[in-house]
Structures are given as C-alpha cells and as structure tokens.
Amino acid sequence: MLGPVFNREAIVAPKRTKTYLSRGIYVAALFALLCTGYLVFDGSRSLSTVSDSARFGGWMFVLLAPLQLLILCSMSAVGSAASVAQEKDRRTILLLLMTRLSGFEVVVGKLTATLLGPVSLLLAALPLFLVLPLLGGVAPEQVGAVFAITLASIIFAGSVGTVMGLWREKTFQAIALTVLAILMLLVCGEIVIGSVSSLPEAVRLAFSPFRALMASASPSGILTASTFTGIVALFAVMLLLSALVLLIGVARVRIWNPSREVRFKAPEPETGEEAKEQETKESWKVRAPRPVWNNPVLWREVRTWAYGRKVIVIRVAFAMLFALGALIVFDQIQSGIAYESISRVGRSLPSATLPVAAIGVVSLVLVNTLAVNSVTNERDGLALDLLLVTDLSPREFVFGKMLGVLYVGKELILLPLGLLIYLGVSGVTTYENMVYAILGAVILYAFVAMLGIHSGLNYVAGRTAILASLGTVFFLCVGIAICMTIMVSFQGAFQMQLAPFLLMILGGGGALFASLGWRNPSRAIFVASFTLPLITYYSITQFLLQTDHLFVFFAMLTGYGFTIAALMIPALSEFDVSLEKDRSREGDG
Numbered sequence: 001m002l003g004p005v006f007n008r009e010a011i012v013a014p015k016r017t018k019t020y021l022s023r024g025i026y027v028a029a030l031f032a033l034l035c036t037g038y039l040v041f042d043g044s045r046s047l048s049t050v051s052d053s054a055r056f057g058g059w060m061f062v063l064l065a066p067l068q069l070l071i072l073c074s075m076s077a078v079g080s081a082a083s084v085a086q087e088k089d090r091r092t093i094l095l096l097l098m099t100r101l102s103g104f105e106v107v108v109g110k111l112t113a114t115l116l117g118p119v120s121l122l123l124a125a126l127p128l129f130l131v132l133p134l135l136g137g138v139a140p141e142q143v144g145a146v147f148a149i150t151l152a153s154i155i156f157a158g159s160v161g162t163v164m165g166l167w168r169e170k171t172f173q174a175i176a177l178t179v180l181a182i183l184m185l186l187v188c189g190e191i192v193i194g195s196v197s198s199l200p201e202a203v204r205l206a207f208s209p210f211r212a213l214m215a216s217a218s219p220s221g222i223l224t225a226s227t228f229t230g231i232v233a234l235f236a237v238m239l240l241l242s243a244l245v246l247l248i249g250v251a252r253v254r255i256w257n258p259s260r261e262v263r264f265k266a267p268e269p270e271t272g273e274e275a276k277e278q279e280t281k282e283s284w285k286v287r288a289p290r291p292v293w294n295n296p297v298l299w300r301e302v303r304t305w306a307y308g309r310k311v312i313v314i315r316v317a318f319a320m321l322f323a324l325g326a327l328i329v330f331d332q333i334q335s336g337i338a339y340e341s342i343s344r345v346g347r348s349l350p351s352a353t354l355p356v357a358a359i360g361v362v363s364l365v366l367v368n369t370l371a372v373n374s375v376t377n378e379r380d381g382l383a384l385d386l387l388l389v390t391d392l393s394p395r396e397f398v399f400g401k402m403l404g405v406l407y408v409g410k411e412l413i414l415l416p417l418g419l420l421i422y423l424g425v426s427g428v429t430t431y432e433n434m435v436y437a438i439l440g441a442v443i444l445y446a447f448v449a450m451l452g453i454h455s456g457l458n459y460v461a462g463r464t465a466i467l468a469s470l471g472t473v474f475f476l477c478v479g480i481a482i483c484m485t486i487m488v489s490f491q492g493a494f495q496m497q498l499a500p501f502l503l504m505i506l507g508g509g510g511a512l513f514a515s516l517g518w519r520n521p522s523r524a525i526f527v528a529s530f531t532l533p534l535i536t537y538y539s540i541t542q543f544l545l546q547t548d549h550l551f552v553f554f555a556m557l558t559g560y561g562f563t564i565a566a567l568m569i570p571a572l573s574e575f576d577v578s579l580e581k582d583r584s585r586e587g588d589g
Contacts, residue, residue, distance in 0.1 A: 005109030023124045054136030058219030065217040077157035080114040081174040082463045084165025089380035103250040111162045145216035152238035159242040163249035170308040172373040180317040205230025301404020325355045371452025376462035436553040454567040508533045524566035535559030
C-alpha cells in the first residue's frame, strides 16, 4: 500500500542493531528521569500516603509528556528532511524518479520509512507511561490523549520535513526551512489565540499542540468535554495539514527534481563547424578567472554560493521569526512587564528571558546544522577525498570551514546579539550584564560551529552526524534545564538530592563522551564531556539566582573554551577524517 520504499525500510530496520539500541536508550532515559524524580521527591517528603503518590505521578506525567513531544517531533522533522536531502546529495533520488514508482509511493514511502523510528520510540514508551496511572493522579484517558497528540505532531513534523527535503537542493536548506516553518506555524497559532480573547477553549486547543498537551496532561483528573473536543479537533487539524503538505509534495516531486544543479547538459558538438558555432554563441559567457585567497576553503565559503542560492530564503524566514520574538520583547518593555523584579512578582525567570532564549536556541541549532553540513556536503559530493590528497593544511581546512560558517550565518548571529544590545539600551539589563551576555553568546556560537565540524569529520553518514551534533546541543540547552526542573521543584535536604543530581550529571556526561569521543577518545574530550554539563548547570543556576553575571560568563568561558580546544586541537594536528564505509547506505531506499 505504501510502496516499495517503505517496505524495504520495514524489512531492513529490524536487522539493524541501532534499531533496538535506540529504543532501549530512550526508554531507559525516561525511566532514569522517573527514578530521579522519585528520589528527589522522596527526599523531601514521604510517599507512604496515597495523596503524595498521586501528586508525584501527576507531576512526572506533566514533565515527561512535553519532553517526549519535543524529542520525537525534533527527530521526525530533522530526520525526514535529512533523509531526503541525503538521497539528493548522493544522486540516488534520480534513480527513484526513473522507476515506475508514483509520486505517492516516493513521497509517502520516504515519510513512513522515516517515521518508523520516532513512532517505534513512542510505542516503546507507552508501557512506562501506563505505569503512572497506577501511582494515581493520572487517568488512562489522559495517557491516550497525550499519545494521540504526540503521534499527530510527529506525522505533521515528518510531512513538513519530507516535502522541504524534496523541494530544496541542499541539506542545510531543507533542515533550516523545516525548523523555521514549524516554529512559524506554532508562533502564528499562539498569536491568533492571544489576539482573539473570545475563542472557545476547544478552538484554542485546536490551534496549539502544546496547549492541548498540557491541558490533557493536567493533574485535574478526567478530561472535560471542552478539552476532549479540542484534542479531537487538534488531531484532525494536524492530519489534515499533513495531508495537504503531502499532496503538494506528491504533485511537485518530479517538477522539483532533478534540480538545476544536477540536470544533464547538452551533448558536446561532434564536428568542428558545430564547435565553432557553439563557441561563438557562448563567447559572451567567458570571463577572467577569479583570484583565490591564500585559504581556498575560506574563499569558497565566503565568495561562492557553497550552500545554494536559496540560503537567502532561510535568512528571510529567520528574520521573520526574529521579528515576532522581538515584537513580544518590545511589547513587554512598553508595558513595563520587562522591568518587574522577579522577586516581587513571584516569577522564576525575567519576562524577557523566554523569547530571547527561544530565539537564541533556534539560532544555535541553525548554526550547528550549517557547520555539520559544511563537512558532510563535501563528503557526499566526493570532494573530501580530493581535499585529503592536496597540499591543503588541516589548519586551513578547519579555520576556513569555521569562519565560513560564521560568515554565512552572520544574520543568524547578529540579530540575536542586536536584541541583547536593545535590552541593555532599554534598561532591562545593565550594560555590564549586556556585555557578559554578548560575550557568552559568542562563545556558544563558536562552540556549536566547532561541534558541527567535529561531528562531520568523525561520522561517515551525514544523517548520523546531524543527529549526534544536534543531540548534543539539545542536551546542553534543554536536558540540563529538565534536570534543574527536577532538582528545584521539591524543597528538601541537599544530601537527599546529591545522589540523583550526580546520576543526571554523570549519565549526561557519559552520553556526551559517547557522542564526541566514540571514534577517537582522548583525555581532554573525556574531561570536557563530564565537566560541561556541570558547568552549564552552574551557569543556569547562577542566572536564575540573579547574582553577579561575571561568574556565569567566567564559567562558560572556562568550560566551553576548553571544549572548543579539545575538539579543535586533534583536527588541527592532522586530517583526522573517518573514511570507513558508510553502512547506512545499505538500508537507504
């Protein structure tokens, strides 16, 4: 029914070890968070009573449900876009289009083949979530509603990623536009909800997956009629949008592909007269050779369209998303909310922190994706092998790629930095803290750029490199925040929270070391992997406490600066590039 593309993936996937390894790691990570929450909760109060057990089950359900939605939707969107883009980079998409496969079998087959991973993880986590109703505070209907919302969101994110991958020529373009398109839709939905106060509750939930998820996961008990109606409406809307997006992809797949970059040229002239006539027609196109800089890698990144001409579309899309976030900050400043002290109003964060942090995380993700693709595109285009046999030095390659990535993504970097300057000029923050925030952001941009180049050099498969690099950024940006939420949600003795705290930090450090140093481990990468989560935790804690931000900047400079050096020095010493056989090609359809 879904075509041979899906059938082949469904047959090959059970034969891969990583299929079962990923499921085990995912469920084990959720179970570890559940156990950590239990240890922290039990350290502050006893769980001997039914009310305490129900309170714990409901609180953990509210924590794990949005975390699962964020992880699986990110995997679906990025994985589907990267899977299709990888086919285009290897020119295997042309082979699919030359067969008798219909557009439906190509588009829907690629989508469903990619969704096998996220959907299998969702089903693997279902027994763990069904344990929570046994503790109390959560109804089985709530678990079903949360999983229905997550499933619909996964399908929609994968549909957008698949169609974007078929539309755009470059991997970075596909992933960036996928992320920006989904975020723009979510922000527009929130704007509609906020601007129209007379909307019924069911309509509000139908416009926002996150609101529907939190309403269904609320520990209030059985779902109300309005909540149930909103969840059903959201499920229908998400499936309808997915069908519309896929319909566009099916109709345009053979129009978008092959792209202009891979279309075959006209045959060469066979006679001298034909050659002379063609030379006369094309003589106006002849131009003088362009001078190349001493670093040809940097010259190519800066002076050519190495990532495609449509990268301008990404800049415009990010500028639109930035404008929405900046508008929220501007409204908070004009209304005076941004100047309110968190101690006086009872908030845990300043009001302007959330929109600024959201823009910053999106910017970091895009810069990291750009850095990974700067290397994986060379590998998939078989240009990396040629670079290894030239007299190009490792220093020229690494610094050329890193500086080139920062130049190409300059709009992604300068706009968030400009917003920080605006906060300082407006008086929301002091000039001293503004300088610390800007310098800290520069360090983070350098880190994600170097991390992307490191992953591209060490992972053979481009999709694996992207997921490993983005997974590291996700853990440092979101995973540490989840750990902090668990630790500060319950008040208790520090000695009771020390064990689960060390479990989270050491477990995250081990996963980070497995991602960064799995191929060429070193002592520096080992130290960086286990200290970076701790330093990130300390930095966020100091920011929340609103103490001297100099300590935050110094901690970030020490931790992330050391990590940048640990990743950069081995790459600068020699061309340490993984040239192993890409076994993932055997399972690609």
